[in-house]
Amino acid sequence: MALKEKYDVIIIGAGPGGLAAAISAKQNGAEDILIIERDLELGGILLQCIHNGFGVEIFKQDLPGPSYAQRFINEALSLGVDTLLDTMVLDISPDRRVFATNKTRGVIDVQARAIVLAMGCRERTRAQVRLPGTRPAGVYTAGTAQRWVNVEGYMPGKRYVILGSGDIGMIMARRLTFEGAKVERVLEVMPYLTGLMRNYVQCLLDFDIPLQLSHTVHRILGDKRVEAIESVQVDERWNPIKGTEEVIPCDTLLLSVGLIPENELSRKAGVIIDPLTGGPYVDDGFQTNVPGVFAAGNVVHVYDLVDWVTEAGFAAGKSAAKFALTLRARENRLIPLRADENVRYVVPHELNKDSLQEGNVRLQMRVKTPIEKPVWVEVRSGNLLVTRRAEPYARPGEMVTINLTPKEYDEVDRASELRIAIVPR
Amino acid sequence: MTQPYDVIIIGGGVVGCMIARTLSAYQLRLLLIEKEADIGMGASSANSAIVHAGYDPVPGSLKAKMNVAANPMWDNLAGELNFPFDRRGDYVVAVTADELQGLELLLEQGRKNGVPGMHLISAEEMRHREPNINPNVTGALWAPTGGLCDTFAVTVAAAENAVQNGCQVLLETAFESFLMEGSQIIGVHTNRGDFRARWVVNAAGLNADFVMHQAGVRPEFKITPRRGEYCVLDQAEISIHNVLFPVPSCGSKGILVTATLHGNTIIGPNAELLDREDHATTRAGLEEVTQGALKLVPSINLRHVIATFAGLRARGNARCETPGVNYDSDFIIEIPKEVRGLVNLGGIDSPGLTAAPAIARRVVELMEDAGEKFIQKRDYEPIRPPRPRFRHLSRAEQTALIQNDPRYARVVCRCELVTEGEIIAEIHAPIPARTYDAIKRRTWTGTGRCLGSFDMPRVVDILAREMGVSPLEITKKGSGSEFLYRTTKEVEAHHGA
Numbered sequence: 001m002a003l004k005e006k007y008d009v010i011i012i013g014a015g016p017g018g019l020a021a022a023i024s025a026k027q028n029g030a031e032d033i034l035i036i037e038r039d040l041e042l043g044g045i046l047l048q049c050i051h052n053g054f055g056v057e058i059f060k061q062d063l064p065g066p067s068y069a070q071r072f073i074n075e076a077l078s079l080g081v082d083t084l085l086d087t088m089v090l091d092i093s094p095d096r097r098v099f100a101t102n103k104t105r106g107v108i109d110v111q112a113r114a115i116v117l118a119m120g121c122r123e124r125t126r127a128q129v130r131l132p133g134t135r136p137a138g139v140y141t142a143g144t145a146q147r148w149v150n151v152e153g154y155m156p157g158k159r160y161v162i163l164g165s166g167d168i169g170m171i172m173a174r175r176l177t178f179e180g181a182k183v184e185r186v187l188e189v190m191p192y193l194t195g196l197m198r199n200y201v202q203c204l205l206d207f208d209i210p211l212q213l214s215h216t217v218h219r220i221l222g223d224k225r226v227e228a229i230e231s232v233q234v235d236e237r238w239n240p241i242k243g244t245e246e247v248i249p250c251d252t253l254l255l256s257v258g259l260i261p262e263n264e265l266s267r268k269a270g271v272i273i274d275p276l277t278g279g280p281y282v283d284d285g286f287q288t289n290v291p292g293v294f295a296a297g298n299v300v301h302v303y304d305l306v307d308w309v310t311e312a313g314f315a316a317g318k319s320a321a322k323f324a325l326t327l328r329a330r331e332n333r334l335i336p337l338r339a340d341e342n343v344r345y346v347v348p349h350e351l352n353k354d355s356l357q358e359g360n361v362r363l364q365m366r367v368k369t370p371i372e373k374p375v376w377v378e379v380r381s382g383n384l385l386v387t388r389r390a391e392p393y394a395r396p397g398e399m400v401t402i403n404l405t406p407k408e409y410d411e412v413d414r415a416s417e418l419r420i421a422i423v424p425r
Numbered sequence: 426m427t428q429p430y431d432v433i434i435i436g437g438g439v440v441g442c443m444i445a446r447t448l449s450a451y452q453l454r455l456l457l458i459e460k461e462a463d464i465g466m467g468a469s470s471a472n473s474a475i476v477h478a479g480y481d482p483v484p485g486s487l488k489a490k491m492n493v494a495a496n497p498m499w500d501n502l503a504g505e506l507n508f509p510f511d512r513r514g515d516y517v518v519a520v521t522a523d524e525l526q527g528l529e530l531l532l533e534q535g536r537k538n539g540v541p542g543m544h545l546i547s548a549e550e551m552r553h554r555e556p557n558i559n560p561n562v563t564g565a566l567w568a569p570t571g572g573l574c575d576t577f578a579v580t581v582a583a584a585e586n587a588v589q590n591g592c593q594v595l596l597e598t599a600f601e602s603f604l605m606e607g608s609q610i611i612g613v614h615t616n617r618g619d620f621r622a623r624w625v626v627n628a629a630g631l632n633a634d635f636v637m638h639q640a641g642v643r644p645e646f647k648i649t650p651r652r653g654e655y656c657v658l659d660q661a662e663i664s665i666h667n668v669l670f671p672v673p674s675c676g677s678k679g680i681l682v683t684a685t686l687h688g689n690t691i692i693g694p695n696a697e698l699l700d701r702e703d704h705a706t707t708r709a710g711l712e713e714v715t716q717g718a719l720k721l722v723p724s725i726n727l728r729h730v731i732a733t734f735a736g737l738r739a740r741g742n743a744r745c746e747t748p749g750v751n752y753d754s755d756f757i758i759e760i761p762k763e764v765r766g767l768v769n770l771g772g773i774d775s776p777g778l779t780a781a782p783a784i785a786r787r788v789v790e791l792m793e794d795a796g797e798k799f800i801q802k803r804d805y806e807p808i809r810p811p812r813p814r815f816r817h818l819s820r821a822e823q824t825a826l827i828q829n830d831p832r833y834a835r836v837v838c839r840c841e842l843v844t845e846g847e848i849i850a851e852i853h854a855p856i857p858a859r860t861y862d863a864i865k866r867r868t869w870t871g872t873g874r875c876l877g878s879f880d881m882p883r884v885v886d887i888l889a890r891e892m893g894v895s896p897l898e899i900t901k902k903g904s905g906s907e908f909l910y911r912t913t914k915e916v917e918a919h920h921g922a
């Protein structure tokens with residue numbers, strides 16, 4: 001695939017949010033669309049979610065993550081959306097240039113008329129829940145373990161404790177049990193379940209995995225590999241209650257302690273982040289504070305159902321297409337004004353052809369070298385003379401002007417650029 | 426048994442590696458042994474990374490002498506070994522009227538130690554130089570010769586340069602006892618066999634007491650681990666540009682707030698004596714660190730902590746040998762009389778990182794005094810070439826690097842922007858990085874906000890591929906710390922079929 005120099009819409013991230021944005025941008029008239037994804041495949045986090053529970057709202061069907069994603073991948077590809085895989089976006093500028101790298105193309109620098117941020121989210125880690133103790137192998141986020149088990153085919157341990165009753169943790173508890181591992185316990189610091197009730201029933205209750213509310217990990221034990229964790233009960237203000245410590249032998253601690261929208265790139269583009277959601281402030285068309293930069297999916301706030309991510313992606317893609325088409329229309333009406341013979345520069349630099357329907361446009365310029373005899377100030381489109389004006393002389397110290405008038409509209413409308421020259425009469 | 430060495434160095438911390446590097450300039454057969462799976466896993470990778478000016482140690486102590494002698498050596502060292510170093514200066518900040526007196530005392534002490542350029546600055550000047558400082562600041566001491574380094578990079582660079590110049594390094598090789606002929610040391614016994622040498626250098630950090638006791642030296646010497654805990658703050662959230670110490674209380678430099686060359690601010694360490702080696706962080710310790718840091722910079726927010734770690738200082742009980750100086754946890758740097766062939770170090774806690782190049786020089790001097798002839802190698806190469814760091818390059822340089830080797834285009838660690846090319850280069854470097862933590866310390870992979878949850882499976886894959894082993898064999902920090910336990914049933918079934 002040859003990269004275009006400029007795209008109508010560039011989408012960063014090929015999860016359900018990004019895929020929906022691409023599809024809807026295309027359906028709403030955008031032509032050149034590019035999705036950039038750092039992974040080797042399209043689909044985002046869904047590729048490692050091999051359990052059911054996706055698509056109940058949109059398809060009225062209970063699908064595994066990869067199947068849900070595949071429907072949108074197929075649609076996007078059949079609509080002719082360009083994709084760059086194994087490509088990391090490093091930087092976005094406020095004027096919507098996108099910088100990325102990949103192995104075959106090196107440093108990539110493309111211009112977008114509109115951008116949709118769809119980078120998803122990342123998991124919170126042990127530091128953010130301030131888990132003291134040693135730093136052995138065997139402490140993983142639930143998502144990392146999920147990738148190992150479901151994508152790469154490796155079991156990270158034998159005996160597990162899971163911290164956090166989020167959905168990923170509960171789903172992993174069931175998955176690991178299927179694999180013959182022992183999940184000793186799920187600990188939740190809040191006095192209530194933080195994930196979906198259906199996951200509690202289907203993933204923990206059905207497998208006799210105990211859930212302890214108002215409990216957390218007090219410390220991690222083990223030097224090279226986790227040997228045990230010490231759990232503790234907490235009061236309403238999350239302070240450990242003395243005397244409730246319990247050592248639970250295990251070789252792996254999985255953390256399912258929440259997700260944070262991934263907005264490092266957004267910040268670089270000048271997008272302002274809401275400290276409450278962790279994602280950009282957006283308007284009802286999912287536009288951020290930076291004109292032409294839109295956002296959809298978990299990058300905006302963390303969703304519990306993928307169907308709503310898809311819906312948000314559709315909305316953002318539509319707004320992005322609209323923005324890009326408006327820009328494109330303006331770009332088509334815009335032609336450069338170029339300084340030709342004996343002209344140093346012309347202001348304005350570009351002319352919107354439609355301005356001539358409303359009235360005169362005055363061009364201002366400086367000459368390069370003095371001509372101390374009568375001159376023509378000429379405006380040409382190719383060889384065709386559009387208009388000209390006589391002056392008794394031309395001197396660098398004195399600005400020269402010429403007006404384009406509605407009479408010239410037809411010639412200008414056919415022009416791809418105008419050249420302005422000052423020549424002896 | 427392999428052919429005998431001239432010198433064996435026990436311990437691959439910054440001190441052992443700096444000694445190896447210094448000795449590698451001479452015609453000597455060198456071996457460095459390190460018990461862990463990588464060099465620099467002890468105190469040398471868990472400290473404040475400050476190259477101290479030298480106003481802190483007790484005047485007349487070996488610590489003071491080594492600190493002040495070493496400080497000016499760092500610019501040249503950083504130039505030759507190509508590690509990050511910045512002579513940024515440091516501040517001791519008083520926040521009450523009482524503490525101002527403490528500043529005067531430190532200034533006086535610094536002058537006695539021979540520290541150049543120190544002077545007091547006003548509260549207003551301090552607020553100007555560090556806008557995040559506690560607004561109640563009452564004054565500060567400015568030491569322009571203080572510096573910052575990347576402590577682990579220093580250790581690796583020194584070791585690599587030693588290897589470049591012919592030194593051998595054996596990892597996962599633990600000293601157990603000495604081979605002796607009468608009172609002459611003739612080698613070491615390790616878990617991986619015996620190695621003979623004319624000289625053995627004890628640079629075993631926390632185990633230096635054990636090592637010297639094996640030679641019958643200083644039976645009363647004891648090291649007590651003194652733990653210091655730290656929090657690392659997210660550089661996207663807060664960034665302090667300076668090195669800020671509190672006015673010290675008894676025996677400790679106190680909890681500081683400091684920039685790192687990496688951009689993150691760190692706070693810590695506290696100081697807690699332990700009865701055994703324990704690298705765990707604790708709730709109480711992290712609380713103490715936070716309270717201490719808030720005294721200097723009240724705007725620090727705990728929500729911005731991205732990591733915590735602890736280091737153990739090798740606190741010794743050796744009396745200072747300078748007459749009239751009453752100080753009883755000084756460095757030991759000596760050739761003891763009881764045995765022949767031992768260069769004995771001990772109690773190298775702070776400012777041991779700063780002092781390391783001077784300690785290495787001192788080791789050469791002591792050996793010369795003991796009759797060793799040092800002949801410079803003709804082909805000695807003092808320059809250790811740097812390896813590219815993608816995130817530090819301009820776009821043009823990045824493009825050129827990728828054109829040359831496309832593996833530099835694949836980003837493996839998104840937070841710290843580390844590429845596959847960099848990781849592979851470390852796996853095949855003169856001191857090969859063969860564990861996840863070894864990669865992490867060299868490239869900063871996995872040290873950002875996501876603490877490796879993104880890169881970990883990828884790095885494990887790369888290590889396995891480059892080393893030609895199964896991912897099941899890849900460890901975090903040496904045998905016993907494997908990441909993965911077995912393949913899934915599905916994969917097993919597939920392989921069975």
Ligand SMILES: Cc1cc2nc3c(=O)[nH]c(=O)nc-3n(C[C@H](O)[C@H](O)[C@H](O)COP(=O)(O)OP(=O)(O)OC[C@H]3O[C@@H](n4cnc5c(N)ncnc54)[C@H](O)[C@@H]3O)c2cc1C
Pocket residue numbers: 012013014015016017018036037038039043044045046049052053054055087088089090118119120121143146167168262265296297298299303304305306307309
């Ligand atoms: C483990 C887990 C289990 C879930 N289970 C369910 C469920 O049972 N039912 C349900 O309805 N929902 C579930 N969800 C929620 C749902 O999957 C997510 O809400 C949805 O996938 C989010 O879509 P997204 O497009 O916003 O982000 P993602 O799917 O995360 O996609 C973001 C993409 O952006 C890419 N990217 C990020 N940064 C860059 C960059 N700099 N350059 C290039 N590419 C980049 C990433 O590689 C990724 O592919 C689950 C979520 C998780 C994490």
Ligand SMILES: Cc1cc2nc3c(=O)[nH]c(=O)nc-3n(C[C@H](O)[C@H](O)[C@H](O)COP(=O)(O)OP(=O)(O)OC[C@H]3O[C@@H](n4cnc5c(N)ncnc54)[C@H](O)[C@@H]3O)c2cc1C
Pocket residue numbers: 435436437438439440441442458459460461464465466467468469470471472473474475476477598599600601628629630631632651652653654694736737738739773774775776777778779780
């Ligand atoms: C919290 C803290 C903060 C500090 N801050 C600073 C600072 O800002 N500036 C400063 O100058 N100094 C500082 N220091 C001090 C400095 O870190 C140490 O003095 C220095 O790292 C000591 O280096 P080393 O090589 O002697 O010890 P180590 O780095 O501990 O190395 C000793 C090595 O010997 C190995 N070893 C042990 N036993 C055996 C054996 N039997 N066989 C083989 N190998 C063995 C160990 O595995 C280890 O790798 C700090 C220290 C701590 C703990």
